[in-house]
Amino acid sequence: MKISVIFPLLLLVCSGCTDQNKQIAKQQPFPQDINALLREMTATLTQQKFEMRLLQRENKEHAAKLEQQETELKKQETEVDKLKQQLKVGQVxxxxxxxxxxxxxxxxxxxxxxxxxxxxxxxxxxxxxxxxxxxxxxxxxxxxxxxxxxxxxxxxxxxxxxxxxxxxxxxxxxxxxxxxxxxxxxxxxxxxxxxxxxxxxxxxxxxxxxxxxxxxxxxxxxxxx
Missing domain, CATH: 2.60.120.40 (Jelly Rolls)
Known part of the structure; x- marks a missing residue:
């Protein structure tokens, strides 16, 4: 009589443990999922770094072009001033x-x-x-x-x-x-x-x-x- 009562209790306990383990398993990702997520995040970060470096390089090139244009403009202005001065002093x-x-x-x-x-x-x-x-x-x-x-x-x-x-x-x-x-x-x-x-x-x-x-x-x- 005692044996027949204990057995159903053991089954009930085992069943509860199984359900709890299933819930824990659902809440915690598997190692392979974490690795996949890390790979995806790493790839995204690498792409963002690449795009950032590309933008920085383009900005530098653009700034260099602007600086070169400003230098050329100053040279032209200087030449114009020289020509004006030569024309002015040439009238004597x-x-x-x-x-x-x-x-x-x-x-x-x-x-x-x-x-x-x-x-x-x-x-x-x-x-x-x-x-x-x-x-x-x-x-x-x-x-x-x-x-x-x-x-x-x-x-x-x-x-x-x-x-x-x-x-x-x-x-x-x-x-x-x-x-x-x-x-x-x-x-x-x-x-x-x-x-x-x-x-x-x-x-x-x-x-x-x-x-x-x-x-x-x-x-x-x-x-x-």
Missing amino acids: AFSASLLATGSGHVGPFPKQTTLIFKHVPTNIGKAYNPHTGIFTAPVRGAYHFEWYIGTHGGAQASGAVLVKNSEHIFIAWEHQPSHYGSSANGVTLLLEVGDVVFLRLWVNTKVFDNSNHHTTFSGHLLFTM
Whole structure:
């Protein structure tokens, strides 16, 4: 009688254990499922890393292209500025007469004296300085200069020499014992940037000017070199 009662109880316990094991088995994945999930996650992560590196490389290439374009643009802007500057300094011409107002003689002086031409109707490029009488070459090139001197008769002659830096180039000379006389000269010079050109009144000579502007100094750039 005792044996027959215990046996059904054992069956019931075993049955309960089996159901519980089935539920645990359902809740916990098998090792092969975990490996598959890990493989899938690893593959996804690898793909994401690859795409990220690809985007980074594309961004770097894009940034490099942008930087190169900016560099080229700056170079072009620099070249344009240079061309504008060359065009600007390539426009050089001036004309000036000796006296700004009134009339009279300048000189004579015991030594050569720089003539300052104060009436300046034209000074393109601002290379001529009306305060000093000196023309300064803004660009290397060939320049042409002309000067005219006027005088009234008298004991003193009239002479004006064109000077390049400290070198005497050509002179205009006139000695008119009576009445009015004039003289002129011209020259073409190769000048470097910064070279100066001006006129000096010759020793013990004089020049005349009035509102008709008889005594003048002019120059212009022929072409750059």
